[in-house]
Amino acid sequence: MVSLLFSILGERRYWLTAAIIFxxxxxxxxxxxxxxxxxxxxxxxxxxxxxxxxxxxxxxMFRQRAPFLFESIGAMYLGGLKLFISVPNMFLAATLGILxxxxxxxxxxxxxxxxxxxxxxxxxxxxxxxxxLSGAACCVPTLILVIGLQLTATLATVWAFFxxxxxxxxxxxxxxxxxxxxxxxx
Amino acid sequence: MGNQVIxxxxxxxxxxVVFFYFSNRNAAPIEVAPExxxxxxxxxxxxSQDRDVYFSLLEKSxxxxxxxxxxxxxxxEPIYTSAEEADEWLLSQDIVFGIDYxxxxxxxxxxxxxxxxxxxxxxxxxxxxxxxCPLTGTAIGFKGEYASGISSEFGVSGKLINSNLLxxxxxxxxxxxxxxxxxxxxxxxxxxxxxxxxxWTTWEKWKQAHPDTLILSQxxxxxxxxxxxxxxxxxxxxxxRGYYSSDRLLFEPIHTDSRLHPKEVVVGIRDAEGRTxxxxxxxxxxxxxxxxxLGDSTVVVTYDQELDFYKARIKETDTWINAFDAMWFxxxxxxxxxxxxx
Numbered sequence: 001m002v003s004l005l006f007s008i009l010g011e012r013r014y015w016l017t018a019a020i021i022f023x024x025x026x027x028x029x030x031x032x033x034x035x036x037x038x039x040x041x042x043x044x045x046x047x048x049x050x051x052x053x054x055x056x057x058x059x060x061m062f063r064q065r066a067p068f069l070f071e072s073i074g075a076m077y078l079g080g081l082k083l084f085i086s087v088p089n090m091f092l093a094a095t096l097g098i099l100x101x102x103x104x105x106x107x108x109x110x111x112x113x114x115x116x117x118x119x120x121x122x123x124x125x126x127x128x129x130x131x132x133l134s135g136a137a138c139c140v141p142t143l144i145l146v147i148g149l150q151l152t153a154t155l156a157t158v159w160a161f162f163x164x165x166x167x168x169x170x171x172x173x174x175x176x177x178x179x180x181x182x183x184x185x186x
Numbered sequence: 187m188g189n190q191v192i193x194x195x196x197x198x199x200x201x202x203v204v205f206f207y208f209s210n211r212n213a214a215p216i217e218v219a220p221e222x223x224x225x226x227x228x229x230x231x232x233x234s235q236d237r238d239v240y241f242s243l244l245e246k247s248x249x250x251x252x253x254x255x256x257x258x259x260x261x262x263e264p265i266y267t268s269a270e271e272a273d274e275w276l277l278s279q280d281i282v283f284g285i286d287y288x289x290x291x292x293x294x295x296x297x298x299x300x301x302x303x304x305x306x307x308x309x310x311x312x313x314x315x316x317x318x319c320p321l322t323g324t325a326i327g328f329k330g331e332y333a334s335g336i337s338s339e340f341g342v343s344g345k346l347i348n349s350n351l352l353x354x355x356x357x358x359x360x361x362x363x364x365x366x367x368x369x370x371x372x373x374x375x376x377x378x379x380x381x382x383x384x385x386w387t388t389w390e391k392w393k394q395a396h397p398d399t400l401i402l403s404q405x406x407x408x409x410x411x412x413x414x415x416x417x418x419x420x421x422x423x424x425x426x427r428g429y430y431s432s433d434r435l436l437f438e439p440i441h442t443d444s445r446l447h448p449k450e451v452v453v454g455i456r457d458a459e460g461r462t463x464x465x466x467x468x469x470x471x472x473x474x475x476x477x478x479x480l481g482d483s484t485v486v487v488t489y490d491q492e493l494d495f496y497k498a499r500i501k502e503t504d505t506w507i508n509a510f511d512a513m514w515f516x517x518x519x520x521x522x523x524x525x526x527x528x
Contacts, residue, residue: 039413054407065257072409084409095202159252171196 001178005102008181014105022094022101029093033069035084050077053085061087067160068092092163099170106177114184216359218373222336226358226373229333233376237460241370244363247440248345248352251321255354258342259408260304260315266292266400269393275404277414278390281422283316283325284399284493287382292400293392294318299325300417301410303351305402306330306339313337316384319351319364320419321429321436322516323451326364326508329380330355348439348519365454365512365520378458381508387493395492439519445526448515452526455485455498455509462521466528467511470496477501478527485509 009015030036053074054060063071072084233241272295276282281296288309294316299305305316313330317340331337338357345352351364360374368378385392392399404412415421420428429436433448446452452464461481470476474489484501487509498509517524 034411034416034418037411037413037416039411039415054409056407060408063256063259064254066252066254071259075409082411084411157250 001175001182004178004182005106005174008106008109009102011109014109017108018098018101018105020101021104022097025100026093026097029096030083030089033089035072035086035089037082037084038080039082048077048079051075052077068163096163096166096170099167099174103170103174103177106174106181110177110181114181216356218358222357223373225333225336226377229336229377230374231376237376241375243440244347244366244370245361248347248361249437250344251346251437253342253344255344256341257344258301258303260306260339260341261299261302261402261406261408262306262339263407264294264305264307265403265405267403269397269399269401272389272401276389276401277423278388279423280389282387282389282392282401283318284385284387284392284396285316285327285382286385286396287314287327288312290400291396291398292402293389293396294402295389295412296422297414297416298402298404298406298410298412300419301408301412302406303342304340304353313339314382315340315353317351317353317364319349320417321346321349322351322365323430323449323511323513324350324365324454324516325384325386326367326510327382327384328367329382332369332374332377332379346437348516349435349437350516350520363520365516383497383506383508384510385493385495386511387495391493435515439515441519441522442515443518443522445518446514446528448513450514451511452514452517453487453496453498453509454512454517454521454524455480455487455507456521457481457483457507462517462524464512464514464517464521464524464526466526469528476527478525480507480525 009018027036051074057073060071060073065071070086070088072086072089074085076083076085272293276295282293283296283299284293285291290307290309294305296318299316299318300320303318303320307314307316315328315330316325317328318325328340330339332355336357338355340353340355340362343352343354343361345361347363348365353362353364354360355362355369355374358369358374360369360377361371362369362374362379367381369375410416414423417428420426420430420432422430431449435448442448446466451467453467453470454462454464456462457480459481463478463480463485465476465478465487470487470489471494474491476487478485478487480500483503485498485507486501487496487498489496496509498507499505500507
């Protein structure tokens with residue numbers, strides 16, 4: 001399976017697909033959880049480019065704002081763009097981004113090289129949603145209003161496991177796609 | 187070989203999930219000092235059976251809003267700047283919570299406080315806390331000393347009752363719903379916090395009334411989106427107000443009352459005996475002065491055009507009584523038998 005995955009990624013068009021999806025997803029994830037924002041009038045002290053790290057960054061590093069959502073230890077300013085730096089969040093975003101990127105590349109390969117069409121695209125898409133929503137319960141609740149949900153104790157508990165759920169769904173979808181390709185090519 | 191790699195990845199993912207889930211560096215459980223427990227045992231009032239049942243109902247209805255304890259971090263060492271500096275980033279129509287208490291005149295921008303919900307301040311050696319719950323639209327000032335010799339800061343428990351902020355105090359770890367201002371769990375159960383006035387107004391109006399005011403700086407010790415569009419619930423400035431005007435609630439309250447739109451702003455007044463009164467804020471704006479009954483007493487609420495706020499007093503004794511803005515649904519949920527002037 002792993003060698004099959006690497007051989008697919010050996011072609012430029014597929015690793016490029018994975019890379020593009022990875023970057024887009026990481027940006028969407030960080031924006032959805034308000035760790036990447038665009039804002040004006042944030043104060044005169046903000047220059048065009050600056051990095052600020054909190055003095056007590058060790059204390060903040062693993063402090064949770066919500067399940068699987070961690071405090072920022074600093075901020076990077078680039079014009080009106082602000083990135084709140086949280087190492088665990090970036091790690092999570094990167095992990096999910098890699099899985100989604102790989103899923104995208106493998107799907108593209110199945111479709112293009114083997115003309116395989118199936119429901120795996122849908123599974124992969126569903127897999128990405130919980131992770132984006134994971135930060136929404138506590139930190140971007142308007143998103144929940146837009147969706148039209150009312151939070152109950154049960155839903156809040158389930159919500160807390162959206163990130164691992166995403167990882168599991170994406171991993172399962174990738175495995176399933178690779179198995180299909182292997183069967184087809186044998 | 188291929189399967190071994192997959193098992194390895196699975197192991198890494200599971201280990202990562204477990205690590206992230208248990209890597210919570212938030213507030214450690216509070217060890218209540220024996221002398222605090224003893225003092226509270228002596229200070230806590232006897233609670234009637236009805237009130238005890240009510241407190242139990244509230245405690246049972248507390249649900250997690252998502253963040254863990256202190257996941258919404260209170261500001262414990264506020265830094266202030268001048269009005270001129272704040273003008274560089276704060277809009278004149280931005281909401282601020284103003285306090286003018288024991289020599290400290292300061293404004294706390296809603297767009298900062300929305301991310302922290304509690305600002306713990308020391309004024310002349312006295313602990314006071316400015317508290318704000320975005321989901322119920324309530325800003326209330328509490329004094330930290332709630333029993334003889336026991337004074338505390340407050341933190342955000344992460345739980346909500348009727349969508350309202352459930353605070354905890356850092357001395358006894360008792361839980362205090364903000365609107366109630368009374369502890370519903372031991373060891374402080376039944377104790378009511380003293381309050382001080384907090385003015386809900388705009389930056390422009392506050393600045394005109396208090397030109398020398400200080401203002402809470404964005405340097406809170408935490409990194410959040412304190413910008414114009416930073417409020418995660420909506421906006422009091424933009425036309426699209428989001429949660430603040432929507433008729434939808436994020437959490438189901440214990441009791442609902444359809445006499446008003448759930449987010450309609452009422453002026454809530456309650457006394458130590460549990461008597462309550464709500465006045466439609468827009469009616470107060472029109473009539474300027476409203477007199478209404480609060481049990482055997484009469485409350486006079488006077489509208490202050492300059493601040494678009496009000497003051498309330500008990501007519502018979504000419505004493506100050508706290509009155510604060512609240513979204514109707516939350517007031518009615520905590521006080522189902524409230525009088526309503528509309």
